[in-house]
Amino acid sequence: EVQLVESGGGLIQPGGSLRLSCAASGFTISGDFMSWVRQAPGKGLEWISVIYKDDSAYYADSVKGRFTISRDNSKNTLYLDMKSLRVEDTAVYYCVRDLATVLDYWGPGSLVTVAS
């Protein structure tokens, strides 16, 4: 059974840094694309980043230069390093298996709150 579980969220001050982790089971993340999608409180869904099988990565303009996606294949874990956090980055962050055309498995999400 495919499972994704995010961790690392919490309250952080503006300008701070945070690392989200996503532990995967039931499949091997190195064999798939993996994405992060976020959802601000009461708002819709926003795709923010993808990492491909060759470790190339792409980002939404809203996070480019501030967020970095990576993975540790030995731990079957995906990461999202976030720096220079802004109030508008407050959201639930979802780790998602990305089949290039659809996002088929989602973790339960990790809440990041950026506030002073």
Next chain:
Amino acid sequence: EIVVTQSPATLSVSPGERAILSCRTSHSISTNIAWYQQRPGQAPRLLIHRASTRATGIPARFSGSGSGTEFTLTISSLQSEDFAVYYCQQYNRRFTFGPGTKVDFK
């Protein structure tokens, strides 16, 4: 960037009734559309991909149609667990989501 819109914003339906949700894209995307259901407090769940293919385990009361710029999700007979927010998402070039349609109890 391809803009995705959905209508209506809210759809009030009684259990057992049919619900029809619409999604439009600013450019033609063939059938590169997916639909997701999000219940309160839960992560989104994939319902439909390639405009009309149900994901694994999705009941037959959910169906999708359309191509080009106009798409529809139909729930043939609403069950209590179907009251949720539904998002469409295009994947012609990276992912963009519509703003969602909330299906609530009439």
